[in-house]
Amino acid sequence: MERLAGKIILLSGAGRALVALAAGAIASLSQAPFDFPLAAFVAFPVLVWLLDGAVAAPERRGLSRLGPSFLVGWLFGFGYFLVGLWWTGNALLVEADLFAWALPLAIIGLPAVLAFFYAFAAALAKIAWSDDIGRIAALAVAFAFAEWLRSVLFSGFPWNAVGYAAMPVPLAMQSIAIVGAVGINVLAVFVFSLPALLAGRAHLKLGAALGVGLVVLHLGYGGLRLSQAEATDGAETIAIRVIQPSILQSQKWDMAERDRIFQAHLDLTTRPVEEGGEKADIVVWPETSVPFLFGDRPDALAALGAAIDDDQRLLAGIVRAEARGEGETSYYNSIVVIDGSGEIVDAFDKVRLVPFGEYLPFQEFLSRFGLRQLAQNIGGFSAGSTRRPLDLGGGVSGLPFICYEVIFPGIAPRGGGDARLLINVTNDAWFGDTPGPYQHFRQAQFRAVESGLPLVRAANNGISAVVDGYGRVVDGLAVDAVGVLDVDVPLGEAGAFLPPLRPGLVGWSLLIALGIAATANNLRSRHRVN
Template identity: 35%
Template sequence: MPDSPAADRLSATGGRLPGWARLPMAVAVGVIIGLGQPPYDLWYLAFPGYVAAIWLFLVTARGTPSAGTGWAVGLGYFGFSMSWIIEPFLVDAATTGWMAPFALIGLAGGLALFWGLAFWFAGRARYPALTLVLTWSAVELARAYVFTGFPWALVSYFWLPVPVIQWVSVFGPHGLTVATLAVAALLASALRPGPARFRTAVAGVVLFGLMFGGGMVLTPGAQDLDGRPVVRLVQPNAAQHEKWDPDMIPVFMERKLLYTATAPEPGRLSPDLIIWPETSVPNLLHRAGPVLDQITQAAGDAQVVLGVQRADQAGYYNSMLVLAPEGGVNALYDKHHLVPFGEYMPAAAVFARWNIAGLAARAEGGYSGGPGPQVVDLGPLGAALPLICYEAVFPQDVNGAPLRPDMLIQITNDAWFGTWSGPYQHLAQARIRAIEQGLPMLRSANTGVSAVIDGAGRVLDALPLGVAGYLDAPLPPPLRHTLYSRSGDLPVGLALFFAIVLVWGAARRIGRTESD
């Protein structure tokens, strides 16, 4: 992307957008980019939105106005795409409803600071468009790790409906972010006057085509599932405001037991594995013996994976159990990546003064975290990596498994996310984890969407949102051991760091030469 200083520096009266026009435009561009996220999936609007965001940056005065443009784009994007964040606060609206607008404004405004920082840094650089590609990609990577991380709605995720998303199996979501922003920067630069604009546009179009063509080559073919073991996903559809209602607990439990015990359709195999969603057992583990016996009896010869809460002297845990067909617990996994302000409260004693506690936690201060990623043995079915709810959002958590599993299992309670965008965005991220690893994902969600996903991210079968039921489907085999599953984020992180240092250093050397 030609980023010559002469072409970039416009006069004070030529080509600059005043703040009263620029900031509303930036917010609107952010909303357009947000249309690339589920349930809209309008990738063909989101990508031009990134082009428009970089163009706005290029016609913004350098310094603080650049940061303002980036923050406003981020505010529109995160405010629109993460509007579901108000839903958990409305479950008990009388107690926590007042927090909902503060949660949305705080989350959107806070995440937008990452983008504002990237735009500010690039606005001070000699080669602003190139630098913005690097800094914007770098802050997205930082967003996945800083303050326990929150990589929801990463830049590259809007590619999920098209083959371009398959590049995450090679470079991961952050590598695809770099490529996406690089192509967008070329096209945005081509919109500005200059002798190289035609060549820049051609380069952008060619790279855009290579992203699509390469994605098509990387897309694995459909797998032969004949004779594969059968898994059953159970979806009780327990609304969050009813889930712990003493009158409704027996209703939902009987529903899950019925779905577990139901014989397969004529001509179909019985399930080898039955999966219940997160926190689907109403008792703490040490009091759940009779319930577990009922589940084992209903499951017959199948293993059962289910979500349960447990307690010990160290605290409460959000856990997953594997029940053996003959009874007894085969494996236990404690969720290790907890949701701040949801499953635990930072500075809990301080917030307790205002009667503010974690939304999903049942003990003061919230849940305790487990030791980390853990692979569980499912016997003839292979090894599985458990992911409880929010853990499927983190690529690095999946890459952190102590050994390569044969499948990913996500149990979740998406009733917290409402019925619009949140559950679908969570499902989309589960699909991307499957692509990154080349592994099937079995996803049991309390209210949906429960799904069997293959290693190419295709949803092979699913139960719709808001439906009670179960589905039986063959377990897809693992695909290739992807490059990203071997390397993780380290190569992209190092490449961004050294690229930023080199670009900044080159600009300083040129500046000293010009001054001499």
């Protein structure tokens, strides 16, 4: 191992760049749908050794000395996001005549921009670098802080946070309920990087003990929390039907297809329940499932009311128009709740919009260069003001998340507040059968675990599913399948075993404590040298 590490440390030029790119690409295999955490145990030790060899020229001073580390981190990040997010370009091919020219911006430009977060992490870690386990701690702290920045800056894009590699199955997901996303990122990078110590003797036994101990605690806590699931038998349930019509994105807003699409949703809604099944209390349609504005089709609400019984409610994803005066109209990506009489009894407007998809950042400036959002046919969407539970009837409320809103850590409050389940409607048909829908679904599972509430997810082309408060799939439909899910969903069944500590506080405490330890170790190492 020392020989391999030595070769990597001494790499230069194109060889160093290629290894950094390859390490990042390998790390991406730890995410869904590949779910191969061992890839991270290969990639991060290589990153550590590359940073060991990232030494600036003697004449460089100040922050310029961090340049080689910054470059290594950027190359690692570019490889990671290039392999992990190439599928975003698929959305541009839906209307290829308008957007194919922007394909390089999606496939190469987005990873290139996101890679700067990992470049920052590598440079930040190098400030407190040492030749022992202290550098492992520094790298873990820096990456966790960079991932937090990625979730908040420029409206945030925390897709495939590196810590998620440590949570491929429900047994390994439960720790996020106690340490939060920040803590998961800290501990995951720390453990993934520990094999780098095999190339030397310094702190090897300590690293092995910490690595094994943290993995045992991680999985042990998962087993303990899952063991509590059986104690919730007999909990109150609500019968829910989830609709997955799998409408091609190229057809979704085609004027000639709208009646057929609407009828396909109605047919799935009225499909008889299988023998022994229970009639749904709630029917959930995907994001933007109604293919026209209600104002253009006054018969649509009546048809929706006729499709359900008086004691049922239907949740439908729609595009909502609101007049703003002087001939201006604002459009919202919304969910409406409709009762059996065809009346809208509640509604929610999407709060977090997708940059370049639903709105164009710096629109006045970027539009001069021909850039536009994918939803350009209505001029883009406006954002809703607040997130609040939807009234589902019978005293039950559900907290709504439209599309990628569900990827933001901590966005679902612990215990749900006034809500008793989470509702996620989405349309991933933009991305086809690529890694995108699988990654999106995985991140939705984490929100259920964080909040301790069941998640009902309706996706146009999948993955539609019902997930319990422990992240376990109760039932689901595969990508591109057409059908319905009829599930009795236990309400808030995991709330009885949510740890009393606030995960955000625990996660940041871990980050700060490890950061102090790394800094102290760095200062002690410098003192020994002097």
